Amino acid sequence: MTHLIAARSQMAMSLAFHILFACVGIAMPLLMIVAEWRYRRTRDEVYLLLARRWAIGAAIMFAVGAVSGTVLSFELGLLWPHFMGWAGAIIGMPFSLEGFAFFTEAIFLGIYMYGWDRVSPRAHLGAGAMVALSGVVSGIFIVIANAWMNTPVGFRLVGGNPVDIDPLATLTNPAALHETVHMTIAAYAATGFVVAGIHAAMWLRDRANLFHRRALAIAFAVGAVAAILQPLSGDASARAVARLQPIKIAAFEGLFVTGPHAPLAIGGIPDVGARRLRYAIELPSMLSIMTYHNPDAVMRGLDSFPENDWPSPLIAVHLAFQIMVGAGFAMAALALWGAWLAWWRRNLFGSVWFMRALALAAPLGLIAVEAGWVVTEVGRQPWIIYGVMRTAQAVTPMPGLYITFPIFSLLYLFLGVTVAFLMWRQVMASPTSAELAALAATEER
Amino acid sequence: MMPFALWFVAGVLIVALTIYVLTGGADYGGGVWDLCAAGPRAQAQRDLIAHAIGPVWEADHVWLILVVVILFDGFPPAFARIMTAMHVPITLMLIGVVLRGSAFSFRSYGLGQDRARREWGRVFSIASLITPILLGIIIGAIASGRIPANPHVLRDFVTPWLTPFCFGVGVFTLAIFAYLAATYATVEAGAVGDPALADDFRRRAIGAALAVGVIAGVVLTLSIHGAPLIWNGLTHRGWTWPIFWLTTIFALAALWALWTRRFALARICAAGQVALILWGWALAQFPYLLEPDLTIFNAAAPVRTLDILALALAAGALLLLPSYRYLLIVFKRDRRAAVAVATPPPRD
């Protein structure tokens, strides 16, 4: 493993781990406060139980999110010191604003978790809302920083160094809007589907269980709205990328040849040596139509760029894109199916097949998120700052990264397994319908 | 003539570090006392600490992130150089941060058997012991002025911090954190109305205070060779003597207050003592961030970046300080009720 590959792998692994917890950190507070709000409105104890159970699960996720995020903020310097020394003054801005969002989040999380009986119901719900809001805001700021790496603005290059730095301009860099919108929706879609899927699986075992029905309804509502919006937002992203980073879209599609009537590829394996995409189903002209609403529009293929600027490994970008889009359409279809059941059949729980599908689809959103980041990040290679600094120039001179990479991987593997085990226990400890009946009985007395 | 924003940003940097040490540091110290819990009230000691840390540690922890962010936004070359040369101890510290934070929450929320929870408790307390030493080693290396600008052989990545002085600062940091935690715990125990428990921590606090004093002497002696700039700064600059005497006064006052069971006063004096130690260090190496060549002036980001960072910090403080205060009021006032509500949150 070369030095650079070790650094890239360690960064990718740390981010891939963190993003799971970040998604939960963005979306789970919303589910919690909806449940708590339903309780305050209806006085139905099941909702309160739900809010508290969700909060305990989320607290574990939050803690792991906080520590893995801390590792990342150091790793930017540990692995890419030249990048940070060069760009720190330009993109420090979103990171510092993010710092305050974290503060707000951690403060109100403490109040939410430990304050059930110490603050008024209103203040408690308000604290939950602050957590939900600051989670979204921290996600937005960090993604703005990432968008800047894709479309760097706010400085002039003189002799290889940045001058006339305008840190505020980084906040409105051209990729910021589509990336933040797409990522925020992704967090709701992914979290909503995981939670709904888990409760669907539990419901299949205990169908009268109100706890799982209510949980599923809330999580599915959030996940479904997001999943229906996501392909629309993704389409906007794709068109923005075609404009801002044309080589990236060629890599997504495995499009080697420049020309009009560019086909949309489904599946397939790019063969860099032969410069063609093998085994793909190609829809003629569709790519030109989707990108420019015109079949005659010329799409730039990889052949119009120097080969040492091609993202590598190309196959990772292409496959990840297929996985994300596939998962996106599958989730949107499920969302529509559920909406149809809820509206026209007036019973979301009317179809066992739907519940089975939902249980199976639980991980789809998280898979799409991971794949989406591979698309964005590997697609940006070989640049760390697109068109300005190559990743190879940014890497630390510190030798021996092939030691730290496996150490962090094992640490995260261990944490991941532990968290999964604790979550599984949480789920298994959820109340059965018999227990809920007993709870209701004590209520009445 | 340097811009106001630079002073402001550098000031916030040191204030944030101070608050991190006073709050987050004490959370680490709590882990140390968890490890050393002993006697008939061992479990009560552990519970008190868990209750004290639970609601606040994530917020306390963010101060560290703020320090990192200000450093790389405001002083990018210093950040890059520290992160390059200190790769090894920082990596080790991060492993400690990860294990400590996650183990604490696994213990607090991980339903189920006591045995697994005890194991997590051990991980939490051992990580709490090691992480502060590593943090101290990093600070020691920064203070020693031996961080190379262009490390290229393996030796350069270990020699700057593999010195008696740096390890001295590491142990000193651990002692300070433990001292703060024990002193705060006397107040917490008093507030829940358990004088015997308060006394346990009073004895620990006094012991830690004496240890801090002794280790401070050792570290100062080591600094003659280990960190000549600091040593010179401390001994040859007019402004450092008042700070030195003030620190001593605070230290003695804290000790006296602990002795006479004036716990609230002891907490203030201990916090003041530790803050003064940090500022003494900062003033001794002023204006250097990294000796021999990086000062807060020549490592600073361009003025426009500093202006905007200063604005962001000020605006953020307006949002943050009232919220942080609210958190502390909710959980640190009227502790009696807090313990009655069993944390981790009721499992219904």
Ligand code: HDD
């Ligand atoms: C639930 C997750 C999810 C789902 C269902 C989708 N995506 Fe996505 N996608 C992401 C999660 C994601 C992401 C992880 O959030 C990314 C990474 C960076 C970003 O901005 O969002 C992303 C990036 C990303 C990019 C690259 C943006 C860039 O590099 O600037 C494009 C072009 C698309 N997506 C397009 C789509 C399309 C056409 C979808 C159709 C269904 C789709 N995505 C579904």
Ligand code: HEM
């Ligand atoms: C797209 C990528 C990312 C998103 C959407 C994201 C979002 C979030 C969110 C919502 C949280 C708070 C929730 C939680 O604690 O689980 C969080 C925590 C954190 N993230 Fe990320 N993050 C991303 C990448 C990064 C990167 C690249 C860094 C570092 C440079 C980082 C640093 C942190 C830190 C330090 C925390 C802990 C804050 C605390 O102590 O509460 N994150 N992230």
Ligand code: HEM
């Ligand atoms: C949390 C979601 C994210 C994931 C899963 C992710 C994934 C990845 C992957 C797979 C790589 C390796 C690419 C390669 O070397 O082939 C990478 C590199 C990198 N990412 Fe991200 N990324 C995320 C968000 C971010 C954000 C928000 C930032 C910065 C603000 C960021 C900064 C970087 C940097 C500095 C590198 C290393 C340099 C490079 O390879 O270009 N990432 N990331």
